[in-house]
Amino acid sequence: LGNLDLSLTAETLKPEIIKRYDGEFGGPRVVFNKAENKSMGFGYITVPNNEAAQKVIESLKGMVLLDREVKVDIGQERRIFRAAYLGNLDPSVTEDDILSFLQDKLGENCVSKIRLARDESGNSREFAHVDFKESALRDKAIQEINGLELNGKIIKVDKAVLKTRLPVVYIGNISYDVTKQHLEQMLNEVVGSGQYTDIRLHYDKISGYPRGFAHVTFLTKRIGYKAIEELNGIEMMGRPLRANFAADKPKNNNNN
Numbered sequence: 082l083g084n085l086d087l088s089l090t091a092e093t094l095k096p097e098i099i100k101r102y103d104g105e106f107g108g109p110r111v112v113f114n115k116a117e118n119k120s121m122g123f124g125y126i127t128v129p130n131n132e133a134a135q136k137v138i139e140s141l142k143g144m145v146l147l148d149r150e151v152k153v154d155i156g157q158e159r160r161i162f163r164a165a166y167l168g169n170l171d172p173s174v175t176e177d178d179i180l181s182f183l184q185d186k187l188g189e190n191c192v193s194k195i196r197l198a199r200d201e202s203g204n205s206r207e208f209a210h211v212d213f214k215e216s217a218l219r220d221k222a223i224q225e226i227n228g229l230e231l232n233g234k235i236i237k238v239d240k241a242v243l244k245t246r247l248p249v250v251y252i253g254n255i256s257y258d259v260t261k262q263h264l265e266q267m268l269n270e271v272v273g274s275g276q277y278t279d280i281r282l283h284y285d286k287i288s289g290y291p292r293g294f295a296h297v298t299f300l301t302k303r304i305g306y307k308a309i310e311e312l313n314g315i316e317m318m319g320r321p322l323r324a325n326f327a328a329d330k331p332k333n334n335n336n337n
Contacts, residue, residue: 082109082141083123083152083273091124094146098126102140104133112274114266122270163193164241165219168208170197171232179209182231183222191218210241247278248305249327253294255282256318263317264295271311276304296327 085094094109107127111120128134141153167179176195183192193214198206213219219240227238252264261282268277282295299305305326312324 082125083154083270084149085111085120085122085124085151086147086149087120087122089120089146094124097144097146098141101144102137104128104136106133106137112269121266121274123273163213163216163219165211165213165222166208166237166239166241167211168237168239169234170205170207170209170236171234172205172207174205174232176209178232179211183211183226186226186229187218187221190214247298247300248302250297250299250305250308250312251294251323251325251327252297252312253323254320255291255293255295255322256320257291257293258318259291264297267312267317268297268308272299272304272308276300277308 082094089111091109091111094111098106098109105128109124109126111124113119114121126137128137138153141151144151144153170179174197176197179195179197180192191214193212195209195211197209200206211219211222213222223238223240226236228235230236255264259282261280264280264282268280276299278298278300280295280297283292284290285292297308299308309324309326312322314321314323316322
């Protein structure tokens, strides 16, 4: 739940949700800045599954509290928490073999994607990566399938180690009075706490003065796009911000 008026608390927010959504939910929890004991302008409610989450979104769509329209979105598990490594596969094993094997053990709707590693000649490299629908299914596969036999070989199932480059967003035309803490508070309200990994507000190495721009690393490209859409043109301490993916920043922008 985003774009909350800073005066809203869990106690005042809960009855407003109950008016519009008749299902069970946990919370709400409004996130506060611990140092200042002030609301960060967003919060969460917990529901048992994705179907319930979609119903919450539909029920709360357009909800206006204290003259502010509340933004409602569903949190998505990062792929790294759903991906598994399958090793020691027989060279004859195909993607269809893996899918049938997993569906037999975990149920039909358990897998999003299977990538069987192949060499330049198209031959199996005897391992694969599997994206499960949920992290719980990945964990169940590790517990129950690791050590089982597939096409005559004992397979290994473990958490996948994914080498991915996280998207970086360039934010320019930043007022020299803005601090990293100001950026953190703004980003927490725009995309939510925990949706980015770091903020680098740049300073001149010699003078120590701020250079008027920053780079922010986000967890997913989707969140990066959302940040760009929300931040572009927004005024912060008297200056309209410019935001874009780092590789696309303006060439003629020296310090901003």
